[in-house]
Amino acid sequence: MTEVNLDLAVQHGLTPEEYEKIKILIGRNPNFTELGIFSAMWNEHCSYKSSRVWLGTLPTKNDRVIQGPGENAGVINIDDGDVAIFKIESHNHPSFIEPYQGAATGVGGILRDVFTMGARPIANLNAIRFGSPNHPKTKHLLNGVVAGIAGYGNCIGVPTVGGEVEFDSCYDGNILVNAMNIGLAKKDKVFYSIASGVGNPVIYVGSKTGRDGIHGASMASQEFDSDSESKKPTVQVGDPFAEKLLLEACLELMQTDTIVSIQDMGAAGLTSSSVEMASKGNIGIELDLNKVPCRETGMTPYEMMLSESQERMLIVLKTGKEKEAEKIFKKWDLDFSVIGILTDSKNLTLKYDNKTVCDIPISALADEAPKYEREWIEIKKPEQTDLEKKLDDVNLDQTIKNLLSHPNQADKSWVWEQYDHMVMCDTAQFPGGDAAVIRVHGNNKKAIAASVDCTPRYCNSHPYTGGMQAVCETYRNLCAVGAEPIAITNCLNFGNPEKPEIMGQFVGVIKGMTEACKKLNYPVISGNVSLYNETNGVGINPTPTIGGVGLIKDISKVKSSRFKNKNNNIYIIGKTIGHLEQSVLCYDILHLKKGPPPPIDLNDELKNSEAIRSLINKNLIESCHDISSGGLILCLLEMSIASQIGFKLNTNKKSLDRVKFLFGEDQSRYIVEVDDQNKNSFEKKLVDLNVYFENIGKTSEKINIDDDLKFDLQELSKLNKEWFYKYNN
Amino acid sequence: MKANVIVFPGSNCDRDVKVALEKFQIQTTMVWHQENEMPKSDVVVLPGGFSYGDYLRCGSMASKSNIMNEVIKHADKGGYLIGICNGFQILTETGLLPGALLRNKKLKFICKYVNLLIENNSTPFTSKYKKNEKIKIPIAHNEGNYFADEKTLNELQNNEQIVLKYCDENLNINEESNPNGSCLNIAGIINKNKNVIGMMPHPERCVENILGGTDGSGIFQSLLN
Numbered sequence: 001m002t003e004v005n006l007d008l009a010v011q012h013g014l015t016p017e018e019y020e021k022i023k024i025l026i027g028r029n030p031n032f033t034e035l036g037i038f039s040a041m042w043n044e045h046c047s048y049k050s051s052r053v054w055l056g057t058l059p060t061k062n063d064r065v066i067q068g069p070g071e072n073a074g075v076i077n078i079d080d081g082d083v084a085i086f087k088i089e090s091h092n093h094p095s096f097i098e099p100y101q102g103a104a105t106g107v108g109g110i111l112r113d114v115f116t117m118g119a120r121p122i123a124n125l126n127a128i129r130f131g132s133p134n135h136p137k138t139k140h141l142l143n144g145v146v147a148g149i150a151g152y153g154n155c156i157g158v159p160t161v162g163g164e165v166e167f168d169s170c171y172d173g174n175i176l177v178n179a180m181n182i183g184l185a186k187k188d189k190v191f192y193s194i195a196s197g198v199g200n201p202v203i204y205v206g207s208k209t210g211r212d213g214i215h216g217a218s219m220a221s222q223e224f225d226s227d228s229e230s231k232k233p234t235v236q237v238g239d240p241f242a243e244k245l246l247l248e249a250c251l252e253l254m255q256t257d258t259i260v261s262i263q264d265m266g267a268a269g270l271t272s273s274s275v276e277m278a279s280k281g282n283i284g285i286e287l288d289l290n291k292v293p294c295r296e297t298g299m300t301p302y303e304m305m306l307s308e309s310q311e312r313m314l315i316v317l318k319t320g321k322e323k324e325a326e327k328i329f330k331k332w333d334l335d336f337s338v339i340g341i342l343t344d345s346k347n348l349t350l351k352y353d354n355k356t357v358c359d360i361p362i363s364a365l366a367d368e369a370p371k372y373e374r375e376w377i378e379i380k381k382p383e384q385t386d387l388e389k390k391l392d393d394v395n396l397d398q399t400i401k402n403l404l405s406h407p408n409q410a411d412k413s414w415v416w417e418q419y420d421h422m423v424m425c426d427t428a429q430f431p432g433g434d435a436a437v438i439r440v441h442g443n444n445k446k447a448i449a450a451s452v453d454c455t456p457r458y459c460n461s462h463p464y465t466g467g468m469q470a471v472c473e474t475y476r477n478l479c480a481v482g483a484e485p486i487a488i489t490n491c492l493n494f495g496n497p498e499k500p501e502i503m504g505q506f507v508g509v510i511k512g513m514t515e516a517c518k519k520l521n522y523p524v525i526s527g528n529v530s531l532y533n534e535t536n537g538v539g540i541n542p543t544p545t546i547g548g549v550g551l552i553k554d555i556s557k558v559k560s561s562r563f564k565n566k567n568n569n570i571y572i573i574g575k576t577i578g579h580l581e582q583s584v585l586c587y588d589i590l591h592l593k594k595g596p597p598p599p600i601d602l603n604d605e606l607k608n609s610e611a612i613r614s615l616i617n618k619n620l621i622e623s624c625h626d627i628s629s630g631g632l633i634l635c636l637l638e639m640s641i642a643s644q645i646g647f648k649l650n651t652n653k654k655s656l657d658r659v660k661f662l663f664g665e666d667q668s669r670y671i672v673e674v675d676d677q678n679k680n681s682f683e684k685k686l687v688d689l690n691v692y693f694e695n696i697g698k699t700s701e702k703i704n705i706d707d708d709l710k711f712d713l714q715e716l717s718k719l720n721k722e723w724f725y726k727y728n729n
Numbered sequence: 730m731k732a733n734v735i736v737f738p739g740s741n742c743d744r745d746v747k748v749a750l751e752k753f754q755i756q757t758t759m760v761w762h763q764e765n766e767m768p769k770s771d772v773v774v775l776p777g778g779f780s781y782g783d784y785l786r787c788g789s790m791a792s793k794s795n796i797m798n799e800v801i802k803h804a805d806k807g808g809y810l811i812g813i814c815n816g817f818q819i820l821t822e823t824g825l826l827p828g829a830l831l832r833n834k835k836l837k838f839i840c841k842y843v844n845l846l847i848e849n850n851s852t853p854f855t856s857k858y859k860k861n862e863k864i865k866i867p868i869a870h871n872e873g874n875y876f877a878d879e880k881t882l883n884e885l886q887n888n889e890q891i892v893l894k895y896c897d898e899n900l901n902i903n904e905e906s907n908p909n910g911s912c913l914n915i916a917g918i919i920n921k922n923k924n925v926i927g928m929m930p931h932p933e934r935c936v937e938n939i940l941g942g943t944d945g946s947g948i949f950q951s952l953l954n
Contacts, residue, residue, distance in 0.1 A: 423741060425940060
């Protein structure tokens with residue numbers, strides 16, 4: 001047996017203090033297996049030791065929330081006895097090491113989190129971020145990640161309906177792969193992970209356990225260095241076919257009255273699933289590791305407990321229901337093994353070859369896990385800069401073309417056409433719009449809307465505003481299709497929390513998110529934190545990816561962001577000041593990266609968004625698009641390219657004022673298209689609601705701005721479309 | 730009218746096809762691949778998906794499934810049989826249809842609406858369309874690149890077995906309008922007896938306006954004729 005000492009503990013990612021604490025907690029030196037188990041439970045990825053203190057300050061409740069953070073996924077009420085279950089999770093580190101498998105297993109993991117709770121998954125979304133397109137690894141990573149997401153989602157047959165793709169040199173050494181899933185269940189058929197009932201059998205189902213992914217969670221809790229390639233063996237390998245079988249088998253089992261609780265084996269595999277279930281139920285668990293189905297011979301208890309092999313579940317059954325359950329898993333050709341029992345010892349007890357190889361209190365692994373109040377410094381809003389002088393000579397014609405063909409603004413169909421976004425036949429709004437719309441199966445009126453958003457350059461400039469903005473942007477996207485926003489899930493991607501400035505970013509973002517969530521009654525119901533996104537000491541822009549979910553009560557009223565007809569009126573809703581700092585124009589096109597992000601007035605956010613919902617509900621507008629990155633001009637061009645209908649825009653402004661009007665990224669704004677017939681009722685409605693609006697032009701054959709800037713729509717469409725195809729050719 | 734939809738491990742368009750069939754009042758039964766018999770039906774559907782995870786070769790393991798003996802008998806007796814996407818791949822693997830479906834020319838999965846030309850409307854599956862009509866139906870596959878040797882292609886043409894071809898907005902059939910590299914832009918073919926059809930496009934995905942179109946309806950309506 002390997003001798004356990006401080007050196008070995010440090011190699012396992014534990015600090016000397018943590019190692020001392022373990023010895024005190026169990027009153028002796030841990031053996032090798034126990035050390036592995038502690039390291040798996042106490043790493044950042046599983047214990048949230050740096051973030052827990054702050055996560056607790058986020059709002060997590062409203063009238064529709066049934067289950068907030070702490071379960072496999074969050075649950076919201078969507079009426080008629082239906083619930084939506086959703087969560088987002090990162091798979092950043094593995095995807096950088098091995099993009100296809102890293103991304104694929106990211107999708108697989110989040111799917112399991114959702115169907116573990118009894119939901120049939122109905123939609124995948126993702127947010128993926130890469131380094132500069134010129135970086136030598138970017139093309140390989142982009143292709144691998146997109147193919148991995150496609151490979152897993154397409155095979156299991158859950159549509160991938162929306163997401164974000166962004167390039168920024170801050171991700172050169174740490175790409176981000178955040179995967180979200182939404183499922184539907186009946187309110188009285190939701191399953192939880194709280195183990196109960198001493199004597200109930202503990203069941204292992206799914207694929208066999210192999211040596212893949214050992215220490216995956218610990219790897220994800222460290223910074224990368226030039227040696228990161230050598231970590232390939234810590235990346236798991238996915239099998240979406242096995243997951244499809246597991247999904248169908250679990251949903252079939254859930255129709256029977258056999259399950260006490262169920263939990264997927266995700267990060268830290270058998271260790272975290274068994275410990276979390278027992279911890280929540282305040283009960284002991286004893287496993288006989290000789291019964292664990294293994295893919296390879298000679299696997300040690302240490303390897304079995306730390307393996308992150310995919311497509312596995314742990315289930316506590318009601319005593320005597322083993323045969324009934326086994327029949328279902330055999331039908332689907334999956335392993336089924338009774339590997340243990342719930343006990344009254346409150347310990348995690350592991351037996352192997354009739355010897356006890358681990359016996360530690362569950363509370364030591366879970367409740368006693370370290371929790372740090374990391375040092376942080378407040379990051380203040382930067383001063384306004386004298387940017388304007390540099391913008392005098394902007395050539396608008398060329399700049400607009402540069403904007404449309406920039407990888408961050410270019411059409412993303414190269415990406416989402418690789419994803420099956422239609423399977424299950426309920427996708428009512430395809431990728432490319434503001435929010436995805438997925439019909440509730442079997443219901444002809446009701447639908448779910450979802451959107452994933454973040455603007456990392458805002459978060460980097462001022463984390464507080466950036467956190468607030470990410471929440472607001474999803475809110476806006478949901479409102480733009482006519483949905484009632486309900487709740488969010490978050491994936492908080494940051495650098496090394498042991499650095500006070502990084503922790504300051506984290507705290508700032510959380511505080512900004514909290515403000516927005518409160519004001520909008522839009523709480524956080526699930527999520528994940530990914531820290532140590534640094535390579536050789538350089539961190540990423542703080543990236544709190546927010547996934548928002550809303551309810552559509554009448555799908556026939558849903559609006560898209562395509563113009564519908566020529567000669568309709570175009571309005572902006574919300575005030576335009578012309579805030580250019582941190583805009584796409586400055587940041588991506590002109591590379592002027594200083595200054596504060598646009599401020600957000602949450603009162604305006606709420607008021608303008610409610611107005612949009614009311615206009616959609618009363619059928620007073622034809623199309624709608626929120627104004628985000630790229631400002632008013634990009635918003636109009638996107639509406640135009642999607643519909644092949646042009647517009648005549650009258651800015652009534654000159655030189656710098658016109659640049660600000662076109663490219664400014666003031667928040668809480670929408671563009672809407674209104675036909676002549678509804679014009680009066682539309683304007684009256686907004687006056688009544690005291691919402692600011694401006695008539696800025698009409699839809700038309702061609703694109704014409706103030707009669708001095710004219711564009712060929714087909715040429716712009718081509719520019720917008722071709723970047724991804726050329727880059728990946 | 731009655732239909733059986735065969736469910737293989739890894740099928741994932743089985744429910745979608747059932748919903749579409751039932752929309753046209755075709756009574757539908759799901760049949761598990763390990764069964765040795767199936768209810769009597771007018772039409773059998775092999776749905777899209779990734780039967781057996783597409784391992785070995787798309788459709789190859791499914792083609793050896795128990796139920797396929799019954800499916801082949803059904804076809805031999807003249808019963809209607811439709812293979813959609815993975816179902817088409819299974820049909821070529823069983824030999825009920827000639828040729829093979831290779832990896833897409835650009836090696837990527839493609840999911841999008843495409844234009845199709847109705848090359849042959851005198852089949853039980855396409856009679857509701859007009860000859861040379863253009864329809865829009867989505868594809869979603871990684872292995873849809875139809876290949877057959879020259880002799881087979883000639884036979885397919887001479888016997889009017891080519892039913893659907895990829896085309897562009899203006900009905901041009903050329904390389905640009907060919908999404909996956911298929912020989913002769915073939916998207917769907919039928920056997921000589923005109924009772925077994927295989928097609929890569931998914932008609933079940935476009936039978937409702939809310940999903941983006943209704944051009945797939947013609948396939949189901951033709952069956953009812």
